[in-house]
Amino acid sequence: MKRLKYILLMLPLLVAAIASAQHDNPLRKLQIAELAINRLYVDTLNEDKLVEDAIRGMLKGLDPHSSYTTAKETKALNEPLQGSFDGIGIQFNMVSDTLLVIQPVSKGPSEKVGILAGDRIITVNDTTIAGVKMERSDIMRRLRGKRGTKVSLGVMRRGVKEMLHFTVARAKIPVYTLDAYYMIRPHVGYIRIGSFGATTYGEFVTATDSLKRAGMKSLILDLQDNGGGYLKAAVDIANELLRKGDLIVYTEGKAQNRMEYKADGGGKLQDLKLCVLINEYSASAAEIVTGAMQDHDRATVIGRRSFGKGLVQRPIEFEDGSMIRLTIAHYYTPAGRCIQKPYEKGDREDYAHDIEKRFKHGELYSADSIRFADSLKCQTLRRHRTVYGGGGIMPDDFVPLDTTQFTALHRALVARSLVINATLRYTDEHRKELRQKYASFNDFNANFQIPAYVTDSIMAEAAKANVKPKDDAELQKTMPMLRQQLKALVARDIWDMNEYYRIMNEENRIVRRAVETIKEWNKF
Secondary structure, eight states: OHHHHHHHHHHHHHHHHHHHHTTSOHHHHHHHHHHHHHHHOSSOOOHHHHHHHHHHHHHHTSOTTOEEEOHHHHHHHHHHHHSEEEEOOEEEEEETTEEEEEEEOTTSHHHHHTOOTTOEEEEETTEEOSSSOOOHHHHHHHHOOSTTOEEEEEEEOTTOOSOEEEEEEOEEEEOOOEEEEEEEETTEEEEEEOOBOTTHHHHHHHHHHHHHHTTOOEEEEEOTTOOOBOHHHHHHHHHHHSOTTOEEEEEEETTEEEEEEEOOSOOSOTTSEEEEEEOTTOOTHHHHHHHHHHHTTOSEEEESOOOOOOEEEEEEEOTTSOEEEEEEEEEEOTTSOOOOOOOOTTOHHHHHTHHHHHHHHTTTTOGGGOOOOGGGEEEOSSSOOEEEOSSSOOOSEEOOOOTTTSOHHHHHHHHTTHHHHHHHHHHHHHHHHHHHHOSSHHHHHHHOOOOHHHHHHHHHHHHHTTOOOSSHHHHHHHHHHHHHHHHHHHHHHHSOHHHHHHHHGGGOHHHHHHHHHHHHHTTO
């Protein structure tokens, strides 16, 4: 009754306000609409969700990269780029519904109290997390928390019958954006950047200093699968490689004047021979670095056409932690290319299927399948080579996707987590033995082979899931790369991602092409 009286009281006011809004500004119209729906709708509504849906509705008709995220989503998106988070400091995976510690973070809080690789965390603050099918996000929420707070862990360890109990003080845990760096050949350094975050430039400098001490004269900069990140990180890395005054990138939009970023001449890698590696998943900040190197004829770009994201987003933060990322400008390479691929405003589904279209069209297998309009033609700034804008960066040296390297059977095994689970079980059972037998990674790399029973167990599990090779030929094609991947995953679990890439890169065709290219340079 009270609600009915309230509605009857509000109705004349709302009618008057709506009538007034017809001659008022659009913002007032939106406010009246929200007020009317929230106050008069027949059922109870969540006002926060109503407003969020309205924001998403406004952004939906814009470009594919303007977006709204809730506070929780914003935190999850920002964390990998901010360089750290508060937690207990472990790398883990779920095996048979149990949290298995892959590695404690070096000098992190878990390592300090004695938690070891191979430990299984059973309880967190007396709450059982093993064998109860708890969501991974719920487990992480229990492990993470404010820096300095403590969490009690119940741990089972191989060879120990009783549960062990540890109290871990949460601390700042670093998040690294460099996946790997090492000397891939004599005098040839290799660096793989996974994303461009707050700590990327510092990590890059540390890596290049180490590689230079090891005799690096040429560098392979691997940006495959790098989806981008912070513009500043990309600019700082490009600055290390270009000469004073070289334009790195510029941005320009309706409400933003042209803003240029130029090299200051202080870079320590200006004389280094360089290859940059990209593929169809290299985007945004990765394309800024690649475009600058290509336009200045500073590097040979190797791989496949990049994603094609040439839009700049500005974060607009709300008090509750949610955020709009609004496109405010295009970015342009030094030669004036906007490499944003075409899109229809509001048609995000078609945009999302672009990579799939590339597969179907055949462009991942042949450079001849790619067509650029003459209107998109530009010239590089030193050697005046023809390059194109309007749809990603086309490499100087195209390397087609090899569908025979990873067979359909192999992809199915990976998709069902059969490969990773087999690796985790094997490493867990043989961790101590492997560490004793192989004193160094080089020893492991030269002598270790995956036992046949591991691959046999994978195929047996696959058969139970009705995943089978179409014939014996497919099985034989699958085995070499499967063994290589298993070996790399074991190396990752015993050492780190660096060692994983040291093994996998020997079969990566884009990386191998770069090694061959530098070898040819050194002949002259």
